[in-house]
Amino acid sequence: MQTLQQKIEDLNALVLDGRALEAFELYYHPDVVMQENELAPTVGKDANRQREQDFFGRITDFRGAEVRGVAVGEDLTAVVWHYDYTHQDWGVRNYTQASVQHWQDGLIIREQFFYGS
Numbered sequence: 001m002q003t004l005q006q007k008i009e010d011l012n013a014l015v016l017d018g019r020a021l022e023a024f025e026l027y028y029h030p031d032v033v034m035q036e037n038e039l040a041p042t043v044g045k046d047a048n049r050q051r052e053q054d055f056f057g058r059i060t061d062f063r064g065a066e067v068r069g070v071a072v073g074e075d076l077t078a079v080v081w082h083y084d085y086t087h088q089d090w091g092v093r094n095y096t097q098a099s100v101q102h103w104q105d106g107l108i109i110r111e112q113f114f115y116g117s
Helices: 004-016 020-027 045-057
Strands: 028-036 059-073 076-087 091-104 107-115
Touching: 004 020, 004 059, 004 076, 004 091, 020 028, 020 045, 028 045, 045 059
Parallel strands: 028 107
Antiparallel strands: 059 076, 076 091, 091 107
């Protein structure tokens, strides 16, 4: 059985390998709630899958992603990412983001992303 440290490291490796949607299928709970900063959360795996597919489908140039830090607690992980890409609707995006994951039954039940505009 994987530890939380192993799970978040595998999830991050999948994202870095361009397999974020595969990571989503493996590590996210059916009732997952995902939230960007303080915007209204998106509830449920189906709705979040669609949100993720829409996001990745609008990236026109992906220049890189980097994990800058990982923290693991009891049923809680946090990852500091740096992203550099061009998005069809938002233009050039080059920023640092903190992602905080709450785990339940070995899967992410809640994730919130914190970043500047």
